[in-house]
Amino acid sequence: MIIVHHLENSRSQRILWLLEELALPYEIKTYKRDKETLLAPPELKAVHPLGKSPVITDNGKVIAESALIIDYLVTKYGKGALKPSGDDDLLRYQYWLHYAEGSLMTPLLIGLVFQKVQDSPMPFFVKPIAKKIADSVRRAWINPQLKLHLEYLESEISKTGWFAGNSFSAADIMMSYPLEGVSETGGLKQTHLAAFLKKVTERPAYKRAIERGGPFSVIPVSTAK
Numbered sequence: 149m150i151i152v153h154h155l156e157n158s159r160s161q162r163i164l165w166l167l168e169e170l171a172l173p174y175e176i177k178t179y180k181r182d183k184e185t186l187l188a189p190p191e192l193k194a195v196h197p198l199g200k201s202p203v204i205t206d207n208g209k210v211i212a213e214s215a216l217i218i219d220y221l222v223t224k225y226g227k228g229a230l231k232p233s234g235d236d237d238l239l240r241y242q243y244w245l246h247y248a249e250g251s252l253m254t255p256l257l258i259g260l261v262f263q264k265v266q267d268s269p270m271p272f273f274v275k276p277i278a279k280k281i282a283d284s285v286r287r288a289w290i291n292p293q294l295k296l297h298l299e300y301l302e303s304e305i306s307k308t309g310w311f312a313g314n315s316f317s318a319a320d321i322m323m324s325y326p327l328e329g330v331s332e333t334g335g336l337k338q339t340h341l342a343a344f345l346k347k348v349t350e351r352p353a354y355k356r357a358i359e360r361g362g363p364f365s366v367i368p369v370s371t372a373k
């Protein structure tokens with residue numbers, strides 16, 4: 149039995165969605181984020197030393213990293229589904245599996261870190277300095293990088309409406325997570341990327357994953373007082 153170690157509001161949404169698309173049986177073990185730090189609870193470290201999500205266990209094997217889990221499940225159980233055939237489309241498929249975490253998540257994460265620094269408690273006279281530093285990093289690096297990536301992605305998704313090949317694939321699941329992050333911060337507007345995101349998040353399997361795994365937001369909000 150496949151067990152998904154599912155951290156609320158996290159990348160493990162991708163894995164639940166994929167398993168629903170493949171109609172595979174699985175169990176969910178849910179973990180709550182720390183209310184203040186938003187980090188995963190220590191119990192996840194008992195599954196994998198980094199204590200991050202997603203991680204799955206399957207017949208005694210522990211598998212971490214979204215892209216690897218997706219590739220493992222599609223290859224082992226997919227019977228050819230959700231993966232394009234043909235050398236060129238397959239190469240694109242693999243490219244997007246790597247790109248989502250390896251490239252696109254970087255400016256998004258750095259943006260989140262600077263937002264967190266800016267919002268954290270500090271003496272009132274330090275606050276304007278923290279904001280100034282965060283704003284200058286956003287202006288000098290984060291925003292230009294995001295623009296670069298989003299223009300590239302907009303032109304790629306305009307080709308067929310999918311990231312790899314002519315139909316929905318697991319690469320679209322992998323790419324949706326960072327795009328939902330951009331969308332949550334109002335960064336997609338009326339683009340082909342926004343249309344793509346709407347189309348994939350309306351899929352019944354996406355909705356079933358949320359029914360089973362619980363409500364989902366890419367940017368977890370602190371519930372700490």
Ligand SMILES: N[C@@H](CCC(=O)N[C@@H](CS)C(=O)NCC(=O)O)C(=O)O
Nearest residue numbers: 158159187188200201202213214249
């Ligand atoms: N590149 C990894 C990233 C894993 C990751 O950082 N997961 C986040 C959730 S979205 C996490 O576990 N955060 C809680 C923590 O760091 O304690 C993947 O795609 O699986």
